[in-house]
Amino acid sequence: RNRQHQLEMQQLIETFPMFAQVDENSQEELLLLFRPKVASPGERVIRVGDRGDGMYFISSGAVEVQLEDDPVRLKAGSFFGEMALLSGGRRTADVIAVDFCQFLVLERRDFNVFMSKHPALRAAVSDMAKERKAMNVSR
Numbered sequence: 331r332n333r334q335h336q337l338e339m340q341q342l343i344e345t346f347p348m349f350a351q352v353d354e355n356s357q358e359e360l361l362l363l364f365r366p367k368v369a370s371p372g373e374r375v376i377r378v379g380d381r382g383d384g385m386y387f388i389s390s391g392a393v394e395v396q397l398e399d400d401p402v403r404l405k406a407g408s409f410f411g412e413m414a415l416l417s418g419g420r421r422t423a424d425v426i427a428v429d430f431c432q433f434l435v436l437e438r439r440d441f442n443v444f445m446s447k448h449p450a451l452r453a454a455v456s457d458m459a460k461e462r463k464a465m466n467v468s469r
């Protein structure tokens with residue numbers, strides 16, 4: 331493995347500690363699966379009601395999830411867009427970039443394949459989704 335590659339992996343894990351729990355081969359697979367995407371301030375990244383096309387990991391910048399009362403801000407190291415993929419349903423909220431953002435997107439098919447091979451990771455993502463849903467109903 332070359333140095334460049336090692337650095338990429340190291341950076342990935344620094345930004346997203348949850349990936350430390352997957353083995354090295356799978357980390358490598360992730361790097362190949364991730365589709366880089368950018369957004370400008372004010373841009374809508376996810377539209378409520380759409381079908382889920384992918385899960386987004388924020389490498390840099392911040393987004394706002396437009397929930398009814400006050401929006402929730404997510405920054406580098408967080409993820410969003412997991413709910414519609416887990417449920418097979420529709421996007422539950424608009425998500426707007428508030429900065430210039432860089433994302434790593436795991437497309438739906440890749441998400442399904444990768445998560446079925448990594449149940450612990452799926453469980454971690456699913457726990458977060460549950461926490462978020464619980465937060466939303468109590469608002």
Ligand code: CMP
Pocket residue numbers: 376382395397402404409410411412413414415420421422423424425462463465466
């Ligand atoms: P999804 O429904 O696919 O698209 C909108 C996303 O907003 C959703 O997935 C979550 O990732 C995110 N989201 C919804 N509610 C919250 C919340 N309370 N806190 C943080 N993120 C949220």
